Amino acid sequence: MSLAPITPAAAALRAQVIGEAETALIGALAELPEAKAATPQTAAAPAADPLKQAMDSARTAAAGRQAGMGPLFADLARAQSASGLPAALKAAIGQVLARQIPLDAPLTAAVVEQAVARSGLFLEAHLAAAPPSEAPPPDLKAALLTLQRVLAAEPAPETATPAPRVPPPVRGAALAAQAPAPAALPPGADLRAIVQHLAPQADQALARQVLHQLASAPEGPATAWLFELPVATPQGAALAQFEIARDSPEPGAADAAPSWQVRFAIDLEPLGPVQVHLRSDGARAAVTIWAERDEALARLRDEGGELARALPADLTFRLGAPKAAAPARGRFVDETS
Secondary structure: OOOOOOOOHHHHHHHHHHHHHHHHHHHHHOOOOOOOOOOOOOOOOOOOOHHHHHHHHHHHHHHOOOOOOHHHHHHHHHHHOOOOOOHHHHHHHHHHHOOOEEOOOOOOHHHHHHHHHOOOOOHHHHHHHOOOOOOOOOOHHHHHHHHHHHHHOOOOOOOOOOOOOOOOOOOOOOOOOEOOOOOOOOOOOOHHHHHHHHHHHHHHHHHHHHHHHHHOOOEOOEEEEEEEEEEEEOOEEEEEEEEEEEEOOOOOOOOOOOEEEEEEEEEEOOOEEEEEEEEEOOOOEEEEEEEOOHHHHHHHHHOHHHHHHHOOEEEEEEEOOOOOOOOOOOOOOOOOO
């Protein structure tokens, strides 16, 4: 099956991405000193950062809509086999499901690298660098935008489908792996019911994508990327959450290499929730592995020797989950409790 965007998806996706950015920024741009030069000011005030204001506004809006993507993948898998689906919708569903990482093939560095590139984190950067007529890359956010557009073209009642809330992604905060979710879409649902069920889930998944992108925006000298990768398992799609951070060497340090930190969390049977922290600042890495189940920790320890030789790395195993720093005050307000 071809993963090429549905015609005319390239133009539609570019317009949607640029349109969302312009909507968020237009009010902030009006606050620029040049725009207010003709307006007398009674008192000097600190200049507001329009980009930061736009990002804060987008973050607040997305945090109120986001939800985990596990239920969406489960319901897409069920909807894909429904009879009478329009060709455009069937193709859009297939594009999203194709973004899963299969577990029946070796999980090599090249596979992970390609999955990160197609995670949706870099869609706008790819669009900005490509000619206007070129199709967007086949990544997760592009596929979700295509699905959203196709679902919007089908008539359905405007009712929201409840979805499980997961903590919004914040740099340095605790990671939130999502175990495979059961499908909630009733078997044999007609087109109207399918669209009604999937449309809000696609919107929630896109809001979570936006939050990962905002959490990956540069902050000072450190660089970090936060994203999620869907992993295909016999029980359904599991969502593994990643944070990759790079600290630049101290100014004036001789021959100092950047320090890399990689964190990821995944929840798969029979291991259950597992988190891995890796730190590397040279030829060798230090890895800490947490498992919340005693039997899972014992199994991982049994395989620790092979893993240490493959990395190479110094391994530490711990029962439970790592403690993470609390999000900065004022970043999000939890309205779900």
